[in-house]
Amino acid sequence: MDKFTYESLIKKYNAQRAERFAFIDFVVRFLGGLNRSDLLDFFGIGDAAASKEISEYKRLRPRNVDYxxxxxxxxxxxxxxxxxxEIDAETALGMLANGFNKNKLYDRxxxxxxxxxxVPRHLDIDLISKVTRAIHSKTAIKCDYISGNxxxxxxxxxxPTAFFYDGHSWMFRAFHRESAASGGVKFKCFEFSRLKNVTECSNDSALPLETLAQDSDWHLLVPxxxxxxxxxxxxxxxxxxxxFGLVDRDDDFLVTxxxxxxxxxxxxxxxxxxxxxxxxxxxxFHLKNSSTLKHLECMENVFKYL
Structure with missing residues (x-):
C-alpha cells in the first residue's frame, strides 16, 4: 500500500485535493467517520465534488472506511x-482542540x-484515536491505566467525555464506571500517556448520567x-x-x-x-480565598496535603 506525505499528495494531485484527502483521513481516524456534509461545511464544495473526493480516498485506502x-x-x-x-499525537490533539490546519501537516x-x-512514543496515537472516537460517539472504552495515585x-x-492540555500533559475527562459503582468519584481526569491496552466498545453507548452534561465539576467555574x-x-x-501581564505595583489579580x-x-x-x-x-502566588473553596468536593486534591 502506497505511503504518502502531505507534499507527495500535492504532487500526485494538487494542493486543494491533497488538503481534502488529509481532512478525510484525519476525521475518519480521530472522529470515527464522516459524510459529505463534513466536506461541504469545511471546504464549501458541492455534493458532487464531496462524493468524488470520498470515492478517491476510498480508492487510495479501500480498507479504511465503509458506508x-x-x-x-x-x-x-x-x-x-x-x-x-502519518501524523504525530501532539499535532493531532492540537488540531482536535483548535481545528484542522493543513499548515500543521508540513514538516517545515x-x-x-x-x-x-x-519523549519517544510518549503518546501512543493509536490509543489516543480510540479515546477521541469514543468522545465523539459518546461510547465506552475498556483500558488498563497506570495510575500515579x-x-x-x-x-x-x-x-470519555472531553480532553484538555494542562500546560505539560494531554489529558482526558471520563466517567469511571467501576469507581461510580463502588460509591467513589464518578468523573475523573486521566493522562493519555498512562493508558494501556485500550479497547473500543462501540456498541456500549453512554448512559445519560455518564455524559459531559452531568459532570457538574467540569462546568463549575470558580474564582x-x-x-x-x-x-x-x-x-x-x-x-x-x-x-503574567499584571498591572505594575498591583500584586493581586483574579482568574476564573x-x-x-x-x-x-x-x-x-x-x-x-x-x-x-x-x-x-x-x-x-498565594490563594487568598482558599477558605471559600475548601468545601467543594472537587477541590479535595487541591488542599489534600494541608
Missing amino acids: DRVMRKNVILRDSFTPLI PMLPYKRVGM SKNHDERTLV LQLTLHPSLSDSKKSTLIQE EKAVLVYYLKKHWKIDVNDNPSGDGNYN
Missing part, C-alpha cells in the same frame, strides 16, 4: 485502517523551531483570588508581573477556572493554598 446506511455516513474500519498520512516551520523534552491497575471501563507570594524577591515579582482544573493550575503556577502564606520560598 453505513443506518448511520448514513462513512465509518472507520477499525481492524484494517491504515492512515493515508516558518522560523527555526525545536520542541524541548519530547493508586495501586489499582485493574481493567477500567471509562466513558481564584491570587496575589504575588510575599516570600518573593522584588526582582522575581517584577519578572512575574511581566510574564474550571473547578476540576484548579489542581493543575496550582501545580504549574506554584500556588500556595495555605490559609496563611508559607515561608518556604517555593511559590509564585
Whole structure:
C-alpha cells in the first residue's frame, strides 16, 4: 500500500485535493467517520465534488472506511485502517482542540523551531484515536491505566467525555464506571500517556448520567483570588508581573477556572493554598480565598496535603 506525505499528495494531485484527502483521513481516524456534509461545511464544495473526493480516498485506502446506511455516513474500519498520512499525537490533539490546519501537516516551520523534552512514543496515537472516537460517539472504552495515585491497575471501563492540555500533559475527562459503582468519584481526569491496552466498545453507548452534561465539576467555574507570594524577591515579582501581564505595583489579580482544573493550575503556577502564606520560598502566588473553596468536593486534591 502506497505511503504518502502531505507534499507527495500535492504532487500526485494538487494542493486543494491533497488538503481534502488529509481532512478525510484525519476525521475518519480521530472522529470515527464522516459524510459529505463534513466536506461541504469545511471546504464549501458541492455534493458532487464531496462524493468524488470520498470515492478517491476510498480508492487510495479501500480498507479504511465503509458506508453505513443506518448511520448514513462513512465509518472507520477499525481492524484494517491504515492512515493515508502519518501524523504525530501532539499535532493531532492540537488540531482536535483548535481545528484542522493543513499548515500543521508540513514538516517545515516558518522560523527555526525545536520542541524541548519530547519523549519517544510518549503518546501512543493509536490509543489516543480510540479515546477521541469514543468522545465523539459518546461510547465506552475498556483500558488498563497506570495510575500515579493508586495501586489499582485493574481493567477500567471509562466513558470519555472531553480532553484538555494542562500546560505539560494531554489529558482526558471520563466517567469511571467501576469507581461510580463502588460509591467513589464518578468523573475523573486521566493522562493519555498512562493508558494501556485500550479497547473500543462501540456498541456500549453512554448512559445519560455518564455524559459531559452531568459532570457538574467540569462546568463549575470558580474564582481564584491570587496575589504575588510575599516570600518573593522584588526582582522575581517584577519578572512575574511581566510574564503574567499584571498591572505594575498591583500584586493581586483574579482568574476564573474550571473547578476540576484548579489542581493543575496550582501545580504549574506554584500556588500556595495555605490559609496563611508559607515561608518556604517555593511559590509564585498565594490563594487568598482558599477558605471559600475548601468545601467543594472537587477541590479535595487541591488542599489534600494541608
